[in-house]
Amino acid sequence: xxxxxxxxxxxxxxxxxxxxxxxxxxxxxxxxxxxxxxxxxxxxxxxxxxxxxxxxxxxxxxxxxxxxxxxxxxxxxxxxxxxxxxxxxxxxxxxxxxxxxxxxxxxxxxxxxxxxxxxxxxxxxxxxxxxxxxxxxxxxxxxxxxxxxxxxxxxxxxxxx
Numbered sequence: 001x002x003x004x005x006x007x008x009x010x011x012x013x014x015x016x017x018x019x020x021x022x023x024x025x026x027x028x029x030x031x032x033x034x035x036x037x038x039x040x041x042x043x044x045x046x047x048x049x050x051x052x053x054x055x056x057x058x059x060x061x062x063x064x065x066x067x068x069x070x071x072x073x074x075x076x077x078x079x080x081x082x083x084x085x086x087x088x089x090x091x092x093x094x095x096x097x098x099x100x101x102x103x104x105x106x107x108x109x110x111x112x113x114x115x116x117x118x119x120x121x122x123x124x125x126x127x128x129x130x131x132x133x134x135x136x137x138x139x140x141x142x143x144x145x146x147x148x149x150x151x152x153x154x155x156x157x158x159x160x161x
Contacts, residue, residue: 008151013085014047016151020073021111023049027062027069034070035062042106049087049144052103060093060140067091071144082154087146094141101136 008016022038029035037059041051049071053060063069067090074084094100 006152006154006156008083008085008153012153013149013151014043016075016083016085017043017047017049017073020075023051024072024074025051025059025069026072027059028066029058029062030065035059040107040111042103042110044143048146049089050103050106050141052100052107052139052141054138055095055140056138060142063091063093063142067093069144076154080154080157080159082152084152086150087144088148089144089146092143092145094143096141097136099141100139103141104136104139 021040023041024036025039026034026036035058037057039051039053039059041049044050069089069091071087071089072084074082076082076084
């Protein structure tokens with residue numbers, strides 16, 4: 001008997017990504033070894049992962065040299081609870097201040113970066129500029145164009161494997 005299909009549907013992949021707080025981002029270092037870093041992120045209207053990072057960060061230096069990356073979102077502690085999504089993709093790097101600030105605003109809403117100003121009504125473009133704008137010129141936006149998506153949900157195994 002073959003293994004049960006434990007793949008997540010497209011909707012389940014989106015739900016898991018939306019619920020995930022920290023994404024593991026792997027880039028390729030100049031020595032050929034993976035460089036792994038946790039990142040806060042948001043999804044765009046097409047479901048693509050977007051994040052901002054300091055332009056001098058190792059992950060961005062790696063992406064300038066080689067735009068390939070792998071992302072991992074996962075949940076669960078027991079084997080039968082494990083769920084995850086791995087995305088292999090290409091990073092599109094955007095140094096545009098407006099795009100960086102847009103992502104900063106979305107991240108501020110999702111992660112309540114601005115404390116009590118965490119709701120959509122109070123995290124306006126003006127608030128983002130006033131509170132985070134000083135960092136914008138030192139950041140680059142990253143949009144991930146997915147090439148392949150692998151997913152799993154061990155709860156679909158029904159306790160057997």
